[in-house]
């Protein structure tokens with residue numbers, strides 16, 4: 001019995017791989033990007049992920065959080081996570097320093113449909129921290145720019161000071177991404193657009209049959225993005241949403257993340273709108 | 286070469302008191318032997334080394350929000366049915382450590398998977414619904430993309446001595462769910478009780494080895510037939526009840542022949558998912574206390590949460606998993622708010638998961654019709670009644 005049980009030890013889904021913080025960059029107030037490097041060279045060499053996937057990040061004695069990978073999938077050795085301080089784990093993380101350890105399980109979950117987006121125009125519509133899980137998709141598109149049609153990034157945040165990755169927008173624009181930014185609340189210096197993300201749709205001339213929408217952000221924002229996309233006759237299975245739910249395990253065993261028939265951790269976090277349509281507008285579901 | 290033990294599928298007869306030698310043989314093989322025990326006025330699973338410690342001569346009366354142990358005029362050994370415990374308690378215990386982390390003198394963390402004590406468990410007195418519930422949990426913990434090694438290390442060596450039910454509680458509806466009352470697979474041994482003997486069906490090789498060591502005699506064809514008839518008679522009685530009584534009436538009250546409840550499962554997935562905004566959810570939400578009892582006693586409920594338990598110095602940390610329930614606010618908490626804010630929405634989540642979305646996720650029902658959630662609900666909420674109400678009136 002003992003030996004049989006021992007055999008499975010290596011494959012326990014709770015196994016944590018230790019990494020060190022190799023870089024820490026303050027992005028905007030309350031948000032930090034952590035570059036993590038695995039301690040085990042074998043893991044470091046073999047680790048790969050797809051845009052949209054997430055890791056469980058672990059601080060012993062504090063707990064775990066589901067955090068999307070925010071860096072370029074072509075460079076998995078520079079593994080980044082952009083984290084907003086929300087509560088216990090994320091706050092404890094913000095107090096760490098370069099060199100400190102973080103435990104990692106993952107990558108988990110479904111990915112943005114980069115393959116089926118080929119030959120399509122792509123609208124990336126996101127709000128706040130929701131740009132983090134989409135940045136790997138932006139990197140991927142830039143690396144394979146000719147595979148995609150027109151690519152729009154519609155991004156919004158509360159104020160101009162909350163906009164993530166602003167120093168990269170010019171590079172993205174130069175690489176052929178049309179970046180449109182909006183904020184909820186403007187100030188004296190801000191010259192750009194004011195309003196919510198879905199409003200940015202009015203600036204686009206879309207060809208519905210060849211357009212795909214990727215969206216991530218607060219659920220209300222995503223609902224309005226979906227509304228705008230549907231109003232423009234974009235197909236239900238061409239609208240892709242990334243969902244957030246409480247999760248303890250990330251491997252479909254703890255039950256917390258259920259959304260109707262799905263487990264957000266393993267069937268998602270990226271779903272087609274078609275799959276979630278019956279449930280997305282139900283109150284308290 | 287002839288097998289050195291009774292082959293799978295054989296039927297033998299033992300005197301009632303020779304059940305002790307089966308327990309002894311299991312202990313000698315290193316099993317921790319568990320069976321029904323009468324504790325705090327309920328039949329629970331606990332250590333059992335002597336058959337005389339079985340609740341012989343007692344049966345249970347169960348109904349919505351009601352559980353009572355009374356004496357059995359027939360003095361049966363296994364006259365009662367299921368209590369608040371199930372096999373879940375042994376394969377997926379209420380609390381367990383998953384992982385241990387240690388920080389060394391240089392401040393570096395290392396981790397180790399913590400596997401449970403390796404002494405295998407043998408459970409005596411398991412019912413058909415519980416064997417089916419175990420299959421449901423196997424599907425969750427062993428047959429998905431990720432294997433739960435903690436469950437697996439307890440599940441694989443589990444030895445199960447099942448009992449064919451001869452009577453049903455008023456809360457039982459295995460017949461509706463097609464999960465009983467006859468034991469059909471998943472057991473090492475299956476007992477059928479008679480006045481002075483048991484008929485035993487061998488269900489596994491280990492089961493065969495264990496019985497071979499007792500004082501057994503081969504069964505006559507008539508004895509095998511008599512053993513098959515016991516659950517068959519109950520099944521017919523439950524079927525009769527299905528046809529004659531509306532689901533919403535409480536079960537029979539006559540103690541000796543309560544033939545259970547009835548749940549019409551035709552098109553049940555669509556029935557629930559097409560009625561997610563039915564007024565009945567609000568009505569049941571008003572009665573439900575959100576106490577989570579139903580999820581604790583349900584043999585298939587598998588939700589859990591993990592918490593950190595640290596030593597004072599914070600250098601030794603355990604990750605501890607405990608049962609969780611969709612009836613709590615924490616279950617769906619996110620810093621943007623709790624997803625299921627109302628009791629009605631939590632009851633809806635529980636019932637639609639059990640009876641509808643479980644089919645999408647695992648290709649089978651999440652309910653085996655054991656009736657525990659009805660009995661142990663302090664306000665007697667009865668899922669068979671709730672489903673009948675959704676079916677009867679689709680406003």
Ligand SMILES: Cc1cc2nc3c(=O)[nH]c(=O)nc-3n(C[C@H](O)[C@H](O)[C@H](O)COP(=O)(O)OP(=O)(O)OC[C@H]3O[C@@H](n4cnc5c(N)ncnc54)[C@H](O)[C@@H]3O)c2cc1C
Nearest residue numbers: 065066067068083084086087088089090244245246619620
């Ligand atoms: C698939 C996925 C990807 C995510 N990606 C990112 C990301 O890239 N960057 C980022 O900053 N945040 C991300 N989040 C949100 C992040 O997981 C939560 O902010 C974080 O778990 C909060 O934990 P805490 O201990 O700091 O907060 P507390 O409020 O103390 O959390 C208590 C518990 O509630 C749960 N919880 C609270 N808020 C959330 C939430 N929003 N989502 C899921 N569980 C929650 C967690 O189980 C947590 O352990 C993601 C969430 C999911 C599900």
Ligand code: SF4
Nearest residue numbers: 583652653655656658
């Ligand atoms: S839902 Fe109720 S009747 Fe069905 S298996 Fe769970 S406890 Fe038993």
Ligand code: SF4
Nearest residue numbers: 573574576577579662
């Ligand atoms: S249905 Fe009954 S047992 Fe379940 S949470 Fe509500 S009151 Fe408690």
